[in-house]
Amino acid sequence: MLPKNIIIVEDEIMTQHFLQEILSNHSINITACLDNAKDTLKVFQELPCDMILMDLDISGSTDGLTLARKLLIKRKIPIVFITAYSDNETRQEALDLSSYGFIAKPFTTKELLSTIQEGYNRFQTTYSKKSIPTELLLNNEYKFLFTTNILYHKDKIVPLSQKEQKLLSILVKNYQKVVSSETITKELWGDKETTNSNLRNFIYKLRKNTPGLSINSSYNSGYILM
């Protein structure tokens, strides 16, 4: 399986062009194509992204390996490295950081696609024991991304607090099924004492932030996202 959304970090214009051309021809969505660390860090959390394709040699003062380290702190994501330096030390250093693929320039379309596919499959089997889809279209307007717990409204991020994101992710994972109030309370507040009205207030706030989403209560026993 190929990833749906890829962010490209590469500072050679011609290679950028080649990557975009080939990947979009294989129905991969390029959500961003950048050439430096600063811009990448800025957009990374805001754009749908299942994999990063990154040249180790990029513009600006931050090199690819350092950027990769920073991105991986934010979230687990498969990174496939590209480099014109094919020496073993560089390769080892990159693979120690993210072992989902390493492509030495010059590479062909075949090599590119097989490396991406192999890396993505390996990432999938490592991090999603059950094959959970990466995103769910809730209705025509809302889309929820499982990897980041981010809700999009017409491709714009809906600003939610971390707890609200978590609550929504529980409801989305049980889409069209009732989740009991106890389960939600335990997931959100742990074993701390909380009252049902606390949860009700919370749900009320979430509903207000997400007009058009139907989060319904089910006979006071729990909540359901329809």
Place this chain on the structure above:
Amino acid sequence: MKKDGVSGMVNSIILGIMLLSIGVILYLLTLLKKRKEEYNKSIIKINKGKERLHHRTKNSMQVMIGLLDIQALKTQNSHYQKIFSSHVDRLKSMSILYDHLYSNLEHDTLDLKPILQDTINILQKSTNNSLQSDIDTLYLRMQECTTMTLILNESLSNAIEYAYPDKDGTIEISLKPIDQEFYRLLIIDKGIGFEVTNTPQTLGLKLINSLVKSLPQGTITIQSKKPKIGTTVEVIFKGGDK
């Protein structure tokens, strides 16, 4: 008194000479140190330049491969797609060669074995035919290594493309010494074969012929017959001093 005066003078002359020579030595030492620093600096500069050039070369090869791949993607004609992809294979094999040359810049000769092995591995990725190789270590000069790699790439690509049109088969590649001086490169398939004399030469075959001529005492023999006795390409050349 007189004697003392003379010896005092001698003493001060000796002292003077000693001081002077120490001065000269110190001066020479600092000069040497300065030269050494300059030398080290220029070595670092050269290495940096070397690395940048390497980087640029790789990126340029990437651009070429990228353009050919995009063109192949854009054309619907399978004949042209084949042409583009054979050029991509040629570039790829040159880049392997380049890597090996680059990491052996300080040597006069380099081992052909890993270069040919890498070339075979790359071609294996794009075919379901089984490529079986048995290659001996052979140290050659850069120019000869280049020629041999290109010959292997062309003849092996030909076998992969034409030998087994209906089902996949085996292609054997071997490089062995014949005697103290001469070596033999063999590419053998058991495929459909072709009429050597009546078939118009492809670009690949033309290239192979001229490349072989540039090898020291290089000769080529192609044995093949239709139908189904397969094709054997044999290249014999003088393999340098052992």
